Amino acid sequence: MNAITDDDRTYDVVIVGAGFSGAILAKELVSAGHTVLILEAGADHGKTWETYRSYLDQYYLSLAKTPNSPYPDLPTLPSPSVLDITAVRGTEPDTNGYFVQRGPLPFGSNYLRAYGGTSLHWLGTSLRMMPADFEMQSRFGQGVDWPFGYKDIRSDYERAEWEIGVSADAEEQTPRALGIKTSGKHDNRGYFAKGYDFPMHSIPSSYIDGFFARADGMPIEIGEDPKDTVKLKVSRTPQGRNSTPRKPKNANGIPVGRKMRYQFRPRGSTGPFAYMGQRCEGNSSCIPICPIQAKYNAMKTLEDAKHIRKHHMKTITQAVASKVELAESGRVSGIVYKKYSFSGVAQYELRRAKGKQYVLAGGAVENVTLALASEICRTSGELGRNLMDHPYMMTWGSAPEPVGPFRGPGSTSSYANFRDGTFRDRTAAHRLEIGNWGWNFATGAPNTDVARFVEQENLFGKALRDKLYHDVQRQVRIGTMVEQLPRSTNRVTIDPAYRTPMGEYRPVISYDLDDYSRAGLATAYDTCTQIFQRLGIRNHTAYNPSDAGYFTYDGRGYTFFGAGHLVGTHRIGTHPRNSVTNDVMRTWDHDNLWMVGAGSMPTIATSNPTLTMSAMAYRASRAISDAVRKGGAK
Numbered sequence: 001m002n003a004i005t006d007d008d009r010t011y012d013v014v015i016v017g018a019g020f021s022g023a024i025l026a027k028e029l030v031s032a033g034h035t036v037l038i039l040e041a042g043a044d045h046g047k048t049w050e051t052y053r054s055y056l057d058q059y060y061l062s063l064a065k066t067p068n069s070p071y072p073d074l075p076t077l078p079s080p081s082v083l084d085i086t087a088v089r090g091t092e093p094d095t096n097g098y099f100v101q102r103g104p105l106p107f108g109s110n111y112l113r114a115y116g117g118t119s120l121h122w123l124g125t126s127l128r129m130m131p132a133d134f135e136m137q138s139r140f141g142q143g144v145d146w147p148f149g150y151k152d153i154r155s156d157y158e159r160a161e162w163e164i165g166v167s168a169d170a171e172e173q174t175p176r177a178l179g180i181k182t183s184g185k186h187d188n189r190g191y192f193a194k195g196y197d198f199p200m201h202s203i204p205s206s207y208i209d210g211f212f213a214r215a216d217g218m219p220i221e222i223g224e225d226p227k228d229t230v231k232l233k234v235s236r237t238p239q240g241r242n243s244t245p246r247k248p249k250n251a252n253g254i255p256v257g258r259k260m261r262y263q264f265r266p267r268g269s270t271g272p273f274a275y276m277g278q279r280c281e282g283n284s285s286c287i288p289i290c291p292i293q294a295k296y297n298a299m300k301t302l303e304d305a306k307h308i309r310k311h312h313m314k315t316i317t318q319a320v321a322s323k324v325e326l327a328e329s330g331r332v333s334g335i336v337y338k339k340y341s342f343s344g345v346a347q348y349e350l351r352r353a354k355g356k357q358y359v360l361a362g363g364a365v366e367n368v369t370l371a372l373a374s375e376i377c378r379t380s381g382e383l384g385r386n387l388m389d390h391p392y393m394m395t396w397g398s399a400p401e402p403v404g405p406f407r408g409p410g411s412t413s414s415y416a417n418f419r420d421g422t423f424r425d426r427t428a429a430h431r432l433e434i435g436n437w438g439w440n441f442a443t444g445a446p447n448t449d450v451a452r453f454v455e456q457e458n459l460f461g462k463a464l465r466d467k468l469y470h471d472v473q474r475q476v477r478i479g480t481m482v483e484q485l486p487r488s489t490n491r492v493t494i495d496p497a498y499r500t501p502m503g504e505y506r507p508v509i510s511y512d513l514d515d516y517s518r519a520g521l522a523t524a525y526d527t528c529t530q531i532f533q534r535l536g537i538r539n540h541t542a543y544n545p546s547d548a549g550y551f552t553y554d555g556r557g558y559t560f561f562g563a564g565h566l567v568g569t570h571r572i573g574t575h576p577r578n579s580v581t582n583d584v585m586r587t588w589d590h591d592n593l594w595m596v597g598a599g600s601m602p603t604i605a606t607s608n609p610t611l612t613m614s615a616m617a618y619r620a621s622r623a624i625s626d627a628v629r630k631g632g633a634k
C-alpha cells in the first residue's frame with residue numbers, strides 16, 4: 001500500500017469531476033471569491049489546439065465512429081463504450097466492458113472520462129423541463145414530486161442557457177408553441193420570464209425538418225380519451241451550439257430581453273484560434289466531436305473560470321478520487337486520489353486533497369461508485385437506486401424523394417407534442433427527434449450501404465454511385481426518447497470481484513424497462529408509422545430478437561438503446577429517508593459534502609437532462625458559497 005501524501009494547500013472547495021457540473025460550480029465559486037481545486041480522473045489532452053487535433057486524427061482513423069472513438073482509451077481509466085453492449089443472458093452478469101451488467105436488460109448508455117467530461121461528445125440538445133415534470137406524483141400518481149417547482153428553477157435555466165450559449169427563440173419554445181396539450185391549465189403562463197430570450201437565434205431547420213413538417217396538423221390519438229388527441233407539429237430544438245447572436249434591441253428599438261443589456265459573444269474553440277467555431281458550420285460530426293468547437297463543451301467554462309481570479313483555481317488531471325474520508329463528526333476530512341501517469345499501467349501516487357466543502361460532480365454513476373466505495377451517505381438506502389435514462393428507439397425508412405441527409409447537426413427539430421398530457425397517468429411521455437444523419441445511428445449508414453451494395457448486389461463504379469445517390473439521399477429516421485420512472489431496482493452497486501486495473505470499483509448495474517416506458521415506446525412506434533404513411537415513407541425499421549436491447553410489449557417486439565442520459569442515482573428530496581441530498585444538493589448525512597449532477601434529478605421526463613442539471617449546479621453553487629462563508633455550519 002502506497003503512503004498517502006497530503007496536498008500542501010487547503011481549498012475552500014474541492015470538486016471531483018471537470019465535466020458540465022464541475023465547470024459551472026468552479027466558475028461560480030471562483031467568481032464568488034472562493035478557492036477551488038478540481039480533481040479530474042481523465043487527461044486534459046484536448047485543452048490546446050494541437051492536442052484537440054489529436055482527438056480529430058484519432059476520430060478520422062477510427063473504424064467505428066462511436067461517441068468515445070476520438071478520445072484516449074486508457075487501460076488505467078476505462079470508460080463505458082457502446083461497443084461493449086450485449087444482451088444479458090442467464091444469471092451471470094455481462095462483464096464485457098467497463099460496466100458489469102446484471103440486466104435483465106442492458107444499460108446502453110456511456111460517458112467520457114476526460115477533462116471536459118461527456119460534454120466533449122454530447123449532441124448539444126438543451127431543453128427545459130415542463131412544469132408537470134416536477135409534479136409527476138401529484139398530477140399523475142407516477143414517480144415522485146421534486147422538492148421545488150419549475151418556477152423555482154426558471155432563473156437558473158436562464159443562467160445555464162447563457163453559459164452554454166443556447167441557440168433558440170423563446171416565442172417558439174413555450175409548451176403551447178410546441179403544440180403540447182399540457183396537463184396543467186396554467187403551464188404556459190410565465191414559462192419564460194417576461195422579456196427573456198435566448199442568447200442566440202435558433203439553428204436553421206434542415207431540409208429534412210421541412211419535409212417532416214408536411215405532416216403538421218395531422219391528428220394523433222394517444223389514448224382512448226379524445227382530449228389526448230394532439231395535432232402534430234415540427235418545432236425547432238434549442239441547442240448548445242453557436243448560431244447568430246441576438247441583437248440587444250429589436251428593429252423598433254425595444255429591448256429584446258432583460259438579459260440583453262449586452263450582446264452575447266459566442267465562444268469558439270478553446271486555445272489560440274478562438275475565432276474558430278463561432279458559428280456552427282454543419283460539419284455533421286457533433287457526436288463524437290465538433291472539429292471547430294462550435295458546440296459547447298465544458299472546457300470553455302473551465303478556461304473562463306481560470307481567468308477570473310489568478311491562483312484561485314487549480315485543476316489536477318489524471319487524478320482519480322478513490323475515497324471520501326470522514327472525521328469522527330461525520331464531516332468529510334479529505335479526498336484520497338490516485339495520481340497516475342501514462343507511462344505505466346496502474347502506477348500511481350496516493351495523495352489527499354483537503355478542503356472546507358467537498359463536491360462530487362463526477363456523473364450519476366461515478367458519484368455513486370465513489371460514495372459506495374467510501375461507505376458514505378447510507379441513511380436513506382437510496383444511494384445508487386432510481387437509475388434512469390431515455391430509452392431510445394429508432395424508426396427509419398425511405399422518403400419518396402431526395403431529402404438531403406448527412407448535413408448539419410444530428411438533429412435540429414422534433415415532434416415535441418407528446419412531452420406532456422393527461423395520458424401520463426398510464427403512458428410515458430416522449431419526444432420524436434427528427435434525425436439529420438440518415439440511417440447512421442440505425443444501421444451504420446452510409447458505410448454499411450456501400451458494403452451491402454458491393455457484396456450483395458455486386459455493384460461497382462457508376463452503378464454503385466447511382467445506387468448510393470438514389471438510396472442514401474432518401475434516408476430518414478425518427479428517434480424516440482421516452483421518459484422512465486424512478487424504480488429502486490434499477491440501480492448501481494459495487495462488488496469487490498469487479499475492479500479496474502488501478503483497483504477502483506467498476507459500476508455494477510441492474511436495469512429494466514417497466515410497462516409505463518414500454519407503453520410510451522409502443523405508442524411512439526404507432527405514431528411514427530402513421531407519419532411515415534402520411535408522407536409516403538417506406539418503412540425499413542427492423543427490430544431483431546438478437547438485438548441487445550430487444551424487448552416486447554403487448555405481443556410486439558422493439559429494440560431500444562441508451563441515450564447517454566444518466567439520471568437519478570443520488571436524488572434530491574425533502575427528507576433523509578427518501579433522498580440522498582436536500583433540495584440544494586447537500587448530502588443529508590455529511591454536512592460539508594454535496595452531490596451535484598444529473599444523479600440529483602428525481603425524475604427524467606422528456607428533456608435531455610444537461611440543461612436542467614446545469615441549472616441545478618447554479619442552485620447548488622449559491623448554497624455551497626454560503627456554507628464556505630459560514631464555515632460549514634448547518
Ligand SMILES: Cc1cc2nc3c(=O)[nH]c(=O)nc-3n(C[C@H](O)[C@H](O)[C@H](O)COP(=O)(O)OP(=O)(O)OC[C@H]3O[C@@H](n4cnc5c(N)ncnc54)[C@H](O)[C@@H]3O)c2cc1C
Pocket residue numbers: 016017018019020021022039040041042067109110111112113114115116117118119121122123124125126127287319320321322361362363364366367370563564565566596597598607608609610611613
Ligand atoms: C453520446 C451522448 C450524447 C449526449 N447528448 C446530450 C444532449 O444532446 N443533451 C443533453 O442534455 N445531454 C446529452 N448527453 C448527456 C450529457 O453528456 C450528460 O448529462 C452530462 O455530460 C453530465 O454532466 P456531468 O458534469 O454530470 O458529468 P460528465 O460530463 O460525465 O463529467 C464528469 C467528469 O467527472 C470525472 N470523474 C468521474 N469520477 C471521477 C473520480 N472518481 N475522480 C475524478 N474525476 C472523476 C469524469 O472523468 C468526467 O470528466 C449526452 C450523452 C452522451 C453519452
Ligand code: SF4
Pocket residue numbers: 241279280281282283284285286287289290291292293294295408409410
Ligand atoms: S454540425 Fe458540425 S460545426 Fe455544427 S456543432 Fe456539429 S460538428 Fe460542430
